[in-house]
Every structure is written in structure tokens, then in C-alpha cells.
Amino acid sequence: MTGTPSTELAPHYDVVCVGGAMMGSAVAYFLSENPDFDGTVLVVEPDWTYDRAQTTRAQNSIREQFTNSLNIELSRFGIDFIENFHNNVQVDGESPELNFRGTGYLFLADDEEHYEQLRAESIDQLALDADVTMLRPDQLAERFPYMDVSQVAGGRLGGMREGSFDGWALFQGIRKRAIHNKVTYIHDTVTDLEVANGRVTTVRLASGTSVGADWVVNTAGCHASKIAAMVGLDLPVEPRARTSFVFDCRQPIDSIVPLTITPAGVHFRREQHHYMCGAVPDPDVAIDVEDLDARDDEFEELIWPVIARYVPQFDQVQVVTSWGGQYDYNTLDHNLVIGASNEVENFLFANGFSGHGLQQGPAVGRGVSELITHGEFRSIDLRPLGYERIASGTPILENAVI
Ligand SMILES: Cc1cc2nc3c(=O)[nH]c(=O)nc-3n(C[C@H](O)[C@H](O)[C@H](O)COP(=O)(O)OP(=O)(O)OC[C@H]3O[C@@H](n4cnc5c(N)ncnc54)[C@H](O)[C@@H]3O)c2cc1C
Secondary structure: OOOOOEOOOOOEEEEEEEOOOHHHHHHHHHHHHOOOOOOOEEEEOOOOOOOOOHHHOOOOEEOOOOOOHHHHHHHHHHHHHHHOHHHHOOEOOEOOOOOOEEOOEEEEEOOHHHHHHHHHHHHHHHHOOOOEEEEOHHHHHHHOOOOOOOOOOEEEEEOOOOEEOOHHHHHHHHHHHHHHOOOEEEOOOEEEEEEEOOEEEEEEEOOOOEEEEEEEEEOOHHHHHHHHHHOOOOOOEEEEEEEEEEEEEOOOOOOOOOEEEOOOOOEEEEEOOEEEEEOOOOOOOEOOOOOOOOOOHHHHHHHHHHHHHHOHHHHOEEEEEEEEEEEEEEOOOOOOEEEOOOOOOOEEEEEOOOOOHHHHHHHHHHHHHHHHHHOOOOOOOOHHHOOHHHHHOOOOOOOOOO
16 A cells, blocks of 8 residues: 555645545646645545445446547546556656556447447547447457357447556555655544535544644545435435356467446456456345445356357356445436535536446546636536536436446
């Protein structure tokens, strides 16, 4: 673990982040790198190992293939950030190795209707300069000879800027740089937020300490609705179980295995010398936020029959390991919530990422830093992803949810 927690606190901070994993560290990093921001930042994080953070439990992939242009822009900045990581995120001339592997994402369609939907979406993606190609079964078989395409109508393949990386290293790199930039990380838990005249004034901690704050950013992942309730706001973000599996295949595949998404929502990709996969549980319901158990039955019940149908070699596999995780799932529209509400003007959201928070973290951290420093989004106008759509019940559409 890099950096040690502080034990002494100032009575007041310009910005307090509630939660110090990917989002808290991204906000802290971008604020502390912003030449126009000269304030103090406190990051409060109870879990010093980050073992329970979703940042540690992710599958670490990044893509351009969204159907909402804002999601494309958000992740595209993530891709750029990963590409330039070594130049921009250093401490004492060093930065962690992100091991990015460009493989593309492959969305499969089993029937013409779904293929047409993927194709229509690709027109919008191409208009935004995304690198996507529609493939028919013979073209799929040519590129991915291990695949049984007999029941496939086609697929949409992304370019080599999509792929996987070391998410822990990304998080640790920005956290270490934020600490280097004099951000204070404290090992504590936010237990309450005091509000007066529509502003958070005080952050109360489990240790019994309180600090004043000009801005409070909700970066508490699956705990976000509890933090929002402290200021009297309703945030429809709930924990949903997501189990990850790593497996071996008796007859390994010797060509590229992109992150492949089947119409049933089962996804798989190569993970170094193994393969990684996951699925949407049935039923997909809210769970206890402390429940991080792996749902091991899902492999045989939901995943194996599906992956073996598309990849006959996956008929003979062995699960190497599995782990439980949670999506911080926005029940209105699965998309992130960023920025303030009308009710509490200095309480900012950075929540509701489902399976996209690692790749969107850099753009969200930059966006929050711009809001705090300049009073507006400057790089990407993220206002459509604000809290007002939650308050008014107006969803933002995104078809490509994994
Ligand atoms: C199975 C799975 C696969 C995923 N795959 C991908 C992927 O391929 N690509 C991608 O981009 N994203 C992926 N994600 C999503 C990504 O992991 C998350 O969106 C991202 O890590 C969220 O970061 P966060 O900082 O908001 O939340 P977390 O990492 O959960 O951190 C929240 C932090 O808040 C702290 N906290 C909670 N309560 C309090 C409190 N009261 N006071 C102070 N601190 C508190 C917690 O201790 C925790 O450390 C995946 C997620 C899962 C579960």
C-alpha cells in the first residue's frame, strides 16, 4: 500500500471526499493537479486495504462502444488517460504499469433484429469517430476461428483502443500522486453531514472528530445512497451482486479473445493465461451492502452453457477462482449521477457507475474538479448526467449496459 493515512486533521477543508477508492482518488487527483485550484482536500476512507471497495473487485476493461454520446466521451477520456498515464501520473519519476491489452469488445447478435440494433447504434458511434466494425458470421469465423457462428447473426467489434488494464494500478497511481500533491487521506468513516441553509457545513467522523467543508463529494460507491440521505436527498443507487469467475480451458485458444458479450448478457474475455467471465444474476435485485459473497452457482447455471455454445472449446473448463462484487446500480437509468442538486448546493454526487466506474473515473474526477474550481464543466458538459434528472424521474438512455 502506498502512502500512509494521516492522523491529524485541520479544522476545515475546501473539499472533503466521502470514500477514497477510484472516485474519491480521481476527484482528489484532478483537484490537486488543477493549476487554478489552490484549496485543501481531505479524503475519508474507512477501509484502508480497499478490500471491500468495488475498485478492487472489478474486471478492469474499457470500451468506446456505448450508445449514449456522453458515455462514449467519458470512456474515451479514460482511454486517453491510460495511454498517457506514465507521462502524467508519476511520483519520483515512477508510475505503476497499467498493462493495457487492446483486444476490442465484441457484441454478438443471435437474430437479425438484434444485429440491426447493433448496426444502427454503430452509425452513431462511427459519427463520434469510434472504431467499430459490423461483422457477419463468416467474417467472425475468419477473425475468431474458435467461435461457433452457426447460430449467430453477426456482431459489432470495437478497435484496439478498447481492452483491459490493471485497475488497481490505475487507482494506486492517482492516489499516490494525490498524496504527493498534499491531499490528506484519513482512516475514518463519515457518520453524518450537518446542513444549514442549503449547504453542508460540517462532516462528522466515527472517530468523534468533525471538520468543516466548503464542498463535500459523495464518492462512497455502493454506500452512496446512505451518504445522500445524510443531507436529506434520495439517491436511487443500490448494490447489485456481480460475481466474477476466472477459468482455465483444457484446450487453450491461440488467437485473440476480445471481451465478448452474448445476447444473454454473459461476457467473457482472455485474462492473461486464463479467461474471465461474468453474468447478470436472475433475479437481479438489491442486496445488503455488506454482502460481498460470490454466487458460485452462477457459473454452471448461467454462464457455462452460454459460453460453451459460442466457443466449443469452453465445453471443458475449470474454474480457477471467483469473487463477489457489487454494482452501484442507478435504478432510474443505470448511468452515473454527477454534480450538485438544487437542494444542497455544495454536496456533489459522483455515483451510480454500475460496471463503468474505473474507465469513467478520470473524466468524472476531472469534471468534479472543474465544477468546484470554475463553477462549471469545461471539458465535457456533463449536466445531462446531473441529479435533476433523478429528481424529475427523467432517464438518460444507454442500451449497451454490461
Ligand atoms: C464485478 C465488477 C466488474 C466491474 N468491471 C468494470 C470494468 O470492467 N470496467 C470499469 O470501468 N468498471 C468496472 N466495474 C465498476 C467499477 O469497479 C466501479 O464503478 C468503481 O470501482 C467505483 O469506484 P468508487 O470509488 O465509486 O466505489 P468503491 O470502489 O466501491 O469505493 C467506495 C469507497 O467508499 C468508502 N465508503 C463507504 N462508506 C463510507 C463512509 N461512510 N465514509 C467514508 N468512506 C466510505 C468505501 O470504504 C469504499 O472504499 C466493475 C465492478 C464490478 C463489481
